[in-house]
Amino acid sequence: MRKLVLTGGPGAGKTAVLEALKRRLCKHVAILPESAGILFSGGFWRLPNQEAKLCSQRAIYQVQKEMENLVDSQAKYFVALCDRGTLDGLAYWPEDEETFFRTFQSSYTSEYSKYDLVIHLRTPDSEQGYNHQNPLRIETAEESKAIDEKIANIWRAHSNYKQVLSRESFIEKMVEASGLVEEFVGRCSICKK
DSSP states (O other): OEEEEEEOSTTSSHHHHHHHHHHHSOTTEEEEOOHHHHHHHTTOOOOSSHHHHHHHHHHHHHHHHHHHHHHHTOTTOSEEEEESOGGGGGGTOSSOHHHHHHHTTOOHHHHHHTOSEEEEEOOOOGGGTOOOOSTTOOOOHHHHHHHHHHHHHHHTTSTTEEEEOOOSOHHHHHHHHHHHHHHHHOSOTTTOO
């Protein structure tokens, strides 16, 4: 199964793009929700200390990994569209990257190989429309930009990494991102639509 990651810092527009794509894509495209959203909206504690951050990131990684394993086992899908990938957790990891990879017994090469395409929606600054409409978002505009830069540094060596820059018009950003997704998905190999 081909997999694509839609990533970006907080407030980049991933949720809005995914909502628009749900209405347009074939039912044979699996859209995997963000693991952090599943955990935090379900009551997983979100505390500021280092041990809590490590616990959160380990849980997020495992939920993402198991969702990807689950979709791989389902013959009714031909593409998986992931709201973030397992490697996104490195941007939030409170220790060094060596510890991250040792914890998950992984590497950049192993993580990159899971995904055929990475689309990075860049986080806008406060002048370009960063907002706090998502109740799970706790970061300031400045913190979000810093996380977004970490995400760029983590994913940019992927062989099929694409960036969608912020613009004054979010609609233009959404159209570009949706176009990249639809081009990747192409024609459904199951229903031929």
